[in-house]
Amino acid sequence: MNALAATSRIIQFSSYGDATQLEAVSRPLPLLAATAVRVRQQVAGVNYVDVYYRVGRYPLPLPGVPGVEGSGVIEAVGAEVKTLKVGQRVAWVAASGGYAEHVDIDAARVIVLPDTVSFEQAGAGMLRAMTGYLLLNHYARLQRGHTVLVHAAAGGLGLLLTQWAKGIGARVIGTVSSDEKAALARSRGLDHAINYRKEDFVAAVREVTAGKGADVVIDGIGGQQVLRSIDATRSGGMTISIGSISGEGAPAEALPAAQARGVLLERPSILAFIRDLSQYRAAADVAVTQLQAGLQIDIADRIPLEDAAQAHRLLESGAVQGSLLLTM
The missing domain is CATH 3.90.180.10 (Medium-chain alcohol dehydrogenases, catalytic domain)
Known part of the structure; x- marks a missing residue:
């Protein structure tokens, strides 16, 4: 030895x-x-x-x-x-x-x-899979037939969440920054890819969901985008803010904005x-x-x-x- x-x-x-x-x-x-x-x-x-x-x-x-x-x-x-x-x-x-x-x-x-x-x-x-458990099972309690929006769907966590949600039987919408990333995310089961450089993701989500919004939105971008993620969530749904790649956390007005729409805003930390x-x-x-x-x-x-x-x-x-x- x-x-x-x-x-x-x-x-x-x-x-x-x-x-x-x-x-x-x-x-x-x-x-x-x-x-x-x-x-x-x-x-x-x-x-x-x-x-x-x-x-x-x-x-x-x-x-x-x-x-x-x-x-x-x-x-x-x-x-x-x-x-x-x-x-x-x-x-x-x-x-x-x-x-x-x-x-x-x-x-x-x-x-x-x-x-x-x-x-x-x-x-x-391992950390991403534990995060998937925290977000989709523990918080969102995602079920078959639900619609979930995943931001940065071609990133490491986004690709994992897409597979996990599809395994549950959910419909998955994802935002990406390029057609190449959209293709990768689709290969892991993504149902609808939104290139946010070309189209407004809130409008696109509402179009896909007949105007209602997603049941669950997972936002790892942070900053002002959290407000738009709330807008993309249906009344009675949940927005989960899990990170701040933008460099900013969820703004102070996020909670009152969520309450006004009847959306539950969660900000969990896996660690x-x-x-x-x-x-x-x-x-x-x-x-x-x-x-x-x-x-x-x-x-x-x-x-x-x-x-x-x-x-x-x-x-x-x-x-x-x-x-x-x-x-x-």
Whole structure:
């Protein structure tokens, strides 16, 4: 057996700012806690929350290490860990620290991978699949026959939500920025693609729904678009604001606008939701089941850990179709 590593390469930022703040460094590995396992990572997922960390929107103690999900092989187990063993294939989701060759994860939050789920599927899809569970099952309680509007339908989360909603039996409308992205989203089951550069998405949704609006709208863009998403939601429906790619959160007038239309406005956080261990385990179990059942995770690019800055630039460009992975 190979000797255990004494150091690990990580990506960190020492001040907030653009992607050039990300730097690769080596650091000594700490003593492994008795209730934790050490995972030698194969891949780490890249998510927009990592950008929020880097720019200081969600401040981390400096130097900060972004990365909220990954997958790999258990390299060591703490003295009190009895249910896991060295060599097991696992995944994890946590608040930060994932841009690293090694991560220490509390044993209770380790997700054992079945042989049919690859490292790439888990590393790029676990957080998104848990988010799918949170949005479509826990909040929206989506049912067969419902209509859901998914913004950024050709992004990593959008493609997953489309498949998930179609599996439930819903009709899915999605916004995209190009005909190429529309084709990709349709290949994953999207019923109606709206190129928002060419047409007004509110009017298009109303046309598709005979003037009523969608039962559920999932908006990861934020800013003033949340108001338009509310306009695209039927009375008695739900708008879910889950992010702010635009750089702005839902505006203050969003709640009164929703109330005026009889729309329920929800602003959940997957990382807040899974702080509760029982909710984490429930979401992880559903995520693994979905991945085993064939939920497809589209990998847009695989980028070496050392080039994490390039991954962030790609993500922020808005051109990515699918998910990005950092490879070790």
